Amino acid sequence: MLLSEIKRKALELSDGLKLLDFGFGLPYTWILAEGPDGKALGVAMTLPEEIQRYRNSIDEPSIEAFIEKADSLNVIERTLGIAAINAVSQYHIDLSGAEWVDVLELLPEDAGRVAMIGNMPPVxxxxxxxxxxxxxxxxxxxxxxxxxxxxxxxxxxxxxxxxVIASGSALVNGTLEMILDRAKNAELIVLTGPTAQLHPELVKGTGITHLAAMNVVNLKRALLGLKLGSFRGFEEGNRKYVVEVR
Incomplete structure (x- = not known):
């Protein structure tokens, strides 16, 4: 299972990181982690249409406890787990070789049929x-x-x-593995959006060619936006980037 493998790799990266704060909310669930080199914020899109009367089984929150639930059938646990994986990823990711561009700039001029997973009207x-x-x-x-x-x-x-340009929400709703399996003929597969904050090493060999996400450049502004439930408030504290999965 793809999420289980991502979880295993993320747990290896979580050593030495501690949980500072977290929130399950709209529009994003978020995890704030800290290590010797500073703080990192990871998010995952909250999908209210997926939520039922789940009981969260985590009694003692920690980075590791959340990551362990990344492949849970409980969507609340899964969302928190993916946000934790993204926090760990953002702590370790090297963006020195990143392109600070929009996802559309990855498409060649003669791009054929493009599949958009998740309706993103501007794109x-x-x-x-x-x-x-x-x-x-x-x-x-x-x-x-x-x-x-x-x-x-x-x-x-x-x-x-x-x-294929797929919203990172495909991680949250559990469809990413099927998407990758069915899109094997695609030359370009991009996981995009705030939920796509994964470290490239976590998805190497999956078929994903690029990650187009957001890196927090103003932690205070981004956190305030999250706590106020604001898309724009959160995104104003970030900068878009694209990294290739090698």
Whole structure:
């Protein structure tokens, strides 16, 4: 299982890190970690449509305790676990070779059919304005428009995609492994968004070619945005980056 392997690798990176603070909330669940070299903030998109009456089994919160739950069937535990993995990843990640660009800049001019996993209207609009054939898949009906496809069709249509841009939320809802399996013909597979803060080593060999995420540059502003439930407030404290998975 992909999440179990990511969890195993993340636990190896968590040594020496302690939990400073955390929150399960909207729009993001977040974990603040600290080590000898400073603090790191990791987030994961909270998916309210997935939440039921779960009871969290974590009695003593810690970085390791949260990471251990990253492959749980309990979506609350899984979301906290992925946020913890992202905190550990952001603590260790080397962004000296990163490109500080938008995800769209990864696509070649002659890009063929692009599959967008998760309806991200600004990205979709920009792709279609360039004349790129774009298939948009979304699980949450509240985010559908007339051209949005149910995520149930990913299994059928992904083999025909030449490039895939997948929201990091695919980690949270447990669909990433299926997406990667069905998108084997794609030359470019990008995991994007705040939930894609993973360390590249955690997804090496999976088929993912790039991670397009956000690095916190103003911790105070980003944390305030998270505590206030603000997309924009959190994102104002960050800078977009792209790293290649080698």
């Amino acid at each position: 979709v609009r920009a792709l279609r304005e360039k004349g790129i054939k774009t298939l948009v898949f979304e699980r949450n009906p509240k985010l559908w428009d007339r051209e949005t496809l149910s995520d149930a069709l990913e299994y059928i249509l992904l083999p025909g995609a030449e490039a």
